[in-house]
Amino acid sequence: MQLDKATPEKLRQWEQSLASEYAGLASQSLSLDLTRGKPCAEQVALSAALDGILAGDYTTATGVDTRNYGGIDGIAEMKQLAAGILQVEAGEVLVGGNSSLSLMFQTVLHAYLFGFDGPDSAWSRQGQAKFLCPVPGYDRHFSICQQLGIEMLTVPMNADGPDMDRVEEMIKADAAIKGIWCVPKYSNPSGAVYSDRVVERIAALGPTAGAGFRVFWDNAYAVHDLGPEPAQLAAIMDCCRRLGTEDSVIQFASTSKITFAGAGVAFMAASAANLASFKRALGVATIGPDKVNQLRHARLLPSMPALREHMKKHAQIIKPRFDCVLEHLQAAFGNCDLGRWESPAGGYFISFYTRPGLAAEVVRLAAEAGVKLTPAGATFPYGKDPQDSNIRIAPTVPSVAELEQAMKVLIICVKLASVRQKLVTGKAF
Amino acid sequence: MQLDKATPEKLRQWEQSLASEYAGLASQSLSLDLTRGKPCAEQVALSAALDGILAGDYTTATGVDTRNYGGIDGIAEMKQLAAGILQVEAGEVLVGGNSSLSLMFQTVLHAYLFGFDGPDSAWSRQGQAKFLCPVPGYDRHFSICQQLGIEMLTVPMNADGPDMDRVEEMIKADAAIKGIWCVPKYSNPSGAVYSDRVVERIAALGPTAGAGFRVFWDNAYAVHDLGPEPAQLAAIMDCCRRLGTEDSVIQFASTSKITFAGAGVAFMAASAANLASFKRALGVATIGPDKVNQLRHARLLPSMPALREHMKKHAQIIKPRFDCVLEHLQAAFGNCDLGRWESPAGGYFISFYTRPGLAAEVVRLAAEAGVKLTPAGATFPYGKDPQDSNIRIAPTVPSVAELEQAMKVLIICVKLASVRQKLVTGKAF
Numbered sequence: 137m138q139l140d141k142a143t144p145e146k147l148r149q150w151e152q153s154l155a156s157e158y159a160g161l162a163s164q165s166l167s168l169d170l171t172r173g174k175p176c177a178e179q180v181a182l183s184a185a186l187d188g189i190l191a192g193d194y195t196t197a198t199g200v201d202t203r204n205y206g207g208i209d210g211i212a213e214m215k216q217l218a219a220g221i222l223q224v225e226a227g228e229v230l231v232g233g234n235s236s237l238s239l240m241f242q243t244v245l246h247a248y249l250f251g252f253d254g255p256d257s258a259w260s261r262q263g264q265a266k267f268l269c270p271v272p273g274y275d276r277h278f279s280i281c282q283q284l285g286i287e288m289l290t291v292p293m294n295a296d297g298p299d300m301d302r303v304e305e306m307i308k309a310d311a312a313i314k315g316i317w318c319v320p321k322y323s324n325p326s327g328a329v330y331s332d333r334v335v336e337r338i339a340a341l342g343p344t345a346g347a348g349f350r351v352f353w354d355n356a357y358a359v360h361d362l363g364p365e366p367a368q369l370a371a372i373m374d375c376c377r378r379l380g381t382e383d384s385v386i387q388f389a390s391t392s393k394i395t396f397a398g399a400g401v402a403f404m405a406a407s408a409a410n411l412a413s414f415k416r417a418l419g420v421a422t423i424g425p426d427k428v429n430q431l432r433h434a435r436l437l438p439s440m441p442a443l444r445e446h447m448k449k450h451a452q453i454i455k456p457r458f459d460c461v462l463e464h465l466q467a468a469f470g471n472c473d474l475g476r477w478e479s480p481a482g483g484y485f486i487s488f489y490t491r492p493g494l495a496a497e498v499v500r501l502a503a504e505a506g507v508k509l510t511p512a513g514a515t516f517p518y519g520k521d522p523q524d525s526n527i528r529i530a531p532t533v534p535s536v537a538e539l540e541q542a543m544k545v546l547i548i549c550v551k552l553a554s555v556r557q558k559l560v561t562g563k564a565f
Numbered sequence: 566m567q568l569d570k571a572t573p574e575k576l577r578q579w580e581q582s583l584a585s586e587y588a589g590l591a592s593q594s595l596s597l598d599l600t601r602g603k604p605c606a607e608q609v610a611l612s613a614a615l616d617g618i619l620a621g622d623y624t625t626a627t628g629v630d631t632r633n634y635g636g637i638d639g640i641a642e643m644k645q646l647a648a649g650i651l652q653v654e655a656g657e658v659l660v661g662g663n664s665s666l667s668l669m670f671q672t673v674l675h676a677y678l679f680g681f682d683g684p685d686s687a688w689s690r691q692g693q694a695k696f697l698c699p700v701p702g703y704d705r706h707f708s709i710c711q712q713l714g715i716e717m718l719t720v721p722m723n724a725d726g727p728d729m730d731r732v733e734e735m736i737k738a739d740a741a742i743k744g745i746w747c748v749p750k751y752s753n754p755s756g757a758v759y760s761d762r763v764v765e766r767i768a769a770l771g772p773t774a775g776a777g778f779r780v781f782w783d784n785a786y787a788v789h790d791l792g793p794e795p796a797q798l799a800a801i802m803d804c805c806r807r808l809g810t811e812d813s814v815i816q817f818a819s820t821s822k823i824t825f826a827g828a829g830v831a832f833m834a835a836s837a838a839n840l841a842s843f844k845r846a847l848g849v850a851t852i853g854p855d856k857v858n859q860l861r862h863a864r865l866l867p868s869m870p871a872l873r874e875h876m877k878k879h880a881q882i883i884k885p886r887f888d889c890v891l892e893h894l895q896a897a898f899g900n901c902d903l904g905r906w907e908s909p910a911g912g913y914f915i916s917f918y919t920r921p922g923l924a925a926e927v928v929r930l931a932a933e934a935g936v937k938l939t940p941a942g943a944t945f946p947y948g949k950d951p952q953d954s955n956i957r958i959a960p961t962v963p964s965v966a967e968l969e970q971a972m973k974v975l976i977i978c979v980k981l982a983s984v985r986q987k988l989v990t991g992k993a994f
Binding site for chain 2: 172174175177180183184187188189190191192194201202203204205206207233234235237238241242245249250276279282283392396397398399417420421422423424425426427428432
């Protein structure tokens with residue numbers, strides 16, 4: 137379907153036949169959901185052994201009774217596993233509760249309200265704070281900024297990470313930029329993996345930025361590979377050590393998409409100075425994390441090889457789902473310019489781009505035909521995609537059969553919206 | 566030992582013999598700890614069945630798979646149990662993670678930074694916020710205020726709750742007072758239970774206070790009775806309903822001292838308006854609580870009668886410890902004025918008062934003899950007891966045999982410090 141070469145008559149024919157096809161699908165009362173970046177039932181079942189795995193032994197290797205109070209930064213076993221995932225030393229890890237988003241919120245709050253280097257270093261005392269947000273990105277990162285009144289500035293995401301020329305230029309030009317959000321491996325939603333050179337340049341940002349600048353490194357998909365040959369992400373803390381910038385990067389991850397999405401274990405890694413400062417504030421806000429659940433996780437996943445074996449089972453479950461979506465997209469749009477997309481090697485999303493100005497209309501059409509898509513714009517700060525083009529597809533929850541149906545609907549909606557737009561604008565004909 | 570009737574010679578004799586007794590105890594290399602308000606190993610073992618209790622069934626009665634994302638306010642079963650504990654409707658409950666302190670911090674933060682009724686209602690936009698703190702009280706409540714720069718004003722605790730004449734007077738006189746901390750049953754550390762009249766008067770405070778005022782009702786020991794006839798606390802939400810002040814009270818509790826201190830379930834209760842506002846902010850800071858652990862708790866404690874049976878087992882373990890401390894105090898100070906104390910019917914502490922000016926010295930002497938006591942002043946805002954008199958004794962962790970030793974040391978320290986003070990000041994002789 138080459139819209140820009142079609143006659144108006146041809147476009148009208150297409151519109152009629154697509155509208156009729158759409159009406160047929162819409163009449164089927166479908167109820168499909170491609171919005172949720174969460175594991176499916178088979179995936180959480182992979183960790184069903186967690187409850188009961190302690191077999192009455194609640195004590196860590198170092199003799200801590202996990203049932204009682206104590207230990208603001210988690211148990212040694214879980215620090216070890218977290219260190220393996222984040223490629224840091226165990227001493228650089230703090231293990232928290234069930235939510236890495238909580239750790240991120242608390243860390244940004246700490247920098248904003250209390251200051252990593254004492255009250256005077258709090259961003260809130262230094263005028264309007266700003267963040268760099270590579271786009272498209274993760275809506276919940278943006279919500280944290282919005283909640284705290286931090287202004288968000290966008291930078292484009294490339295296939296190898298954020299546009300670093302632009303990032304460096306902006307940071308040098310504006311000392312009010314206090315942070316940048318990064319999902320460095322299988323980025324949400326594009327699936328991009330930051331190249332070694334980009335990781336190195338991000339590790340070098342600190343000294344060129346305003347006081348209190350921090351990189352928020354959300355390595356949510358660190359071990360979430362779809363294929364047998366995982367993408368390799370450079371260890372940013374190693375880069376920082378070479379550059380002497382350890383204080384400028386704070387890393388996060390969790391087992392939410394390794395074990396239980398609602399009941400996993402979240403953790404962070406940072407320099408000794410950052411950890412000490414954060415722990416002082418954290419100690420006001422909680423007595424400590426759930427160490428029992430940490431111990432369960434350490435028993436289920438006692439080593440990185442065990443973790444990698446576990447992740448292969450996830451890939452076996454979800455790779456066919458990704459393949460289904462990608463095959464449909466290729467078949468429909470491989471030879472035309474109605475859509476483009478990324479083929480991620482891991483993570484939880486497929487990022488699809490309509491022609492500019494059509495994402496909201498496609499989402500609306502799909503919803504009316506019973507297929508729920510993430511709201512257009514959700515992957516941009518303030519919910520506004522300036523191109524109105526990006527749609528985040530989350531393929532893990534529906535079955536392959538459901539995805540087949542949902543993709544048929546999505547593809548018809550993209551075609552229909554594109555033809556109608558072309559009919560109205562008539563451009564380039 | 567009647568200090569005020571003793572001759573200087575008699576005082577010197579006492580000092581010599583007490584100093585010698587103290588030296589003897591100090592030479593025993595004791596290592597005892599009366600500081601920790603936490604359950605002992607036998608207590609947490611009462612809930613050892615928690616891990617594994619799900620027997621592979623992770624689904625709630627309403628069909629929610631607790632292993633996955635979703636549900637910012639917890640599962641229905643746990644709301645029901647929480648409602649029983651806090652004497653509210655299940656719809657007024659939000660169930661969180663493992664820490665009620667976290668819920669309190671987040672709630673105070675919400676009121677301070679974001680505002681329960683929109684940004685303009687945030688305390689931080691209304692000048693210097695202040696809190697009323699009944700003293701002695703809970704140090705971690707005070708830490709939250711201190712962290713946020715909220716000024717703390719003290720009011721005396723009586724046997725039936727805070728001095729309400731003083732509370733009402735202060736609140737009417739100063740619209741900057743935005744909150745009051747309350748531990749209404751077996752108050753930390755005095756063990757006082759608020760009378761029905763005090764509860765009623767607290768429920769009536771809202772309309773007389775400045776905008777945004779909230780009562781922070783930390784019912785930490787709601788079901789933590791030592792004897793067979795529990796103290797009855799009036800249901801404050803019922804009072805609020807009669808008075809139309811539902812929005813002015815926010816309640817908190819947890820199972821930290823019911824099941825596992827580090828891995829229990831925390832919850833709060835509030836009006837529909839307060840809950841809705843808080844949930845919007847909470848949804849930025851987390852995806853949701855650990856529902857799996859909530860389900861474990863609901864299975865272990867499926868009803869209030871089951872919970873009460875469970876709490877009787879706690880009482881069996883810790884009542885002998887409380888009795889030991891109280892018997893020692895009675896034997897040593899029952900017939901003199903060297904110390905006074907409260908005999909709580911529940912909770913986790915015994916509050917002991919030295920003669921004014923001696924608490925820090927007693928804590929120091931005890932520490933040098935190997936008995937760790939909570940730092941003097943810890944039960945007051947900013948760590949400063951103006952009388953230097955209150956010492957919080959936490960008897961649950963040590964064994965009765967250890968308590969016997971620790972109390973001997975404590976009593977000698979109190980006597981020695983008192984005699985030395987009398988020798989120096991010579992007052993009233």
